[in-house]
Amino acid sequence: MPESDYNCTLHGIRQQSMIRTEGIYKSYGSLPVLKGIDLTISRGEIVSIVGASGAGKTTLLQIIGTLDRPDKGNVYINDTNVTALQGKALSQFRNASIGFIFQFHQLLPEFTALENVCMPAWIGKKNKATAEARARELMAFLKVDHRLQHKPSELSGGEQQRVAVARALINEPVVILADEPSGNLDSANAAALHDLFFELRERFNQTFVIVTHNEMLANRADRKLLMKDGLIAP
Numbered sequence: 001m002p003e004s005d006y007n008c009t010l011h012g013i014r015q016q017s018m019i020r021t022e023g024i025y026k027s028y029g030s031l032p033v034l035k036g037i038d039l040t041i042s043r044g045e046i047v048s049i050v051g052a053s054g055a056g057k058t059t060l061l062q063i064i065g066t067l068d069r070p071d072k073g074n075v076y077i078n079d080t081n082v083t084a085l086q087g088k089a090l091s092q093f094r095n096a097s098i099g100f101i102f103q104f105h106q107l108l109p110e111f112t113a114l115e116n117v118c119m120p121a122w123i124g125k126k127n128k129a130t131a132e133a134r135a136r137e138l139m140a141f142l143k144v145d146h147r148l149q150h151k152p153s154e155l156s157g158g159e160q161q162r163v164a165v166a167r168a169l170i171n172e173p174v175v176i177l178a179d180e181p182s183g184n185l186d187s188a189n190a191a192a193l194h195d196l197f198f199e200l201r202e203r204f205n206q207t208f209v210i211v212t213h214n215e216m217l218a219n220r221a222d223r224k225l226l227m228k229d230g231l232i233a234p
Contacts, residue, residue, distance in 0.1 A: 017042060019039070019075070020075070025070060034060060037060060043205065045223065046222050047225060050211075058179055063075060078174050095124045099169055101179070102178075109152050112151060120167060134170060139166050161181065175206065175207045178212075190217070194216065
């Protein structure tokens with residue numbers, strides 16, 4: 001099926017495009033990493049991206065997430081051309097619309113689990129009491145509400161990852177980007193995290209793009225994309 005047509009047929013229902021990339025190129029020095037990526041991802045779709053190390057997976061994810069900029073091309077999220085945004089407007093869009101989940105959690109060690117979850121909401125100037133109430137709700141849903149006042153060093157790997165997921169959800173973003181989210185977890189916690197992504201999609205209708213080497217997770221996605229030599233394989 002042509003990539004551009006996929007957003008019309010997810011689960012047999014016409015779907016609105018949530019993420020669209022057009023002709024994304026990126027090089028680092030003389031090394032070309034992305035060589036013209038055209039991609040459409042529908043609202044509520046879970047897409048996995050697989051491929052060998054160096055294929056460009058993380059670079060593509062960072063560009064979609066506005067953490068890096070392409071040398072050429074455009075990225076649209078929910079019909080906003082994010083490559084045209086600059087400075088404060090870009091930061092505000094990223095904070096409100098995109099949630100990030102990383103392999104090593106990236107929790108701030110000096111803050112409690114609750115404070116870590118609240119951080120994006122506070123950055124977005126949300127009311128402190130409102131942010132904490134939302135954080136507690138999410139942490140209860142994710143079954144880590146008994147660890148609210150614990151520092152990251154006092155949490156297990158699975159608990160740290162669930163706190164990181166709650167942090168990604170705190171601002172109710174339309175897109176969740178995950179880079180090797182289960183790469184630092186044992187098999188039981190990895191399986192639980194994979195189940196959680198599908199629960200979150202059903203509950204919040206968020207769009208997930210997941211870079212992973214975990215074949216079990218990759219194969220469960222609505223669509224698995226293979227990147228090879230800076231391109232998405234046909």
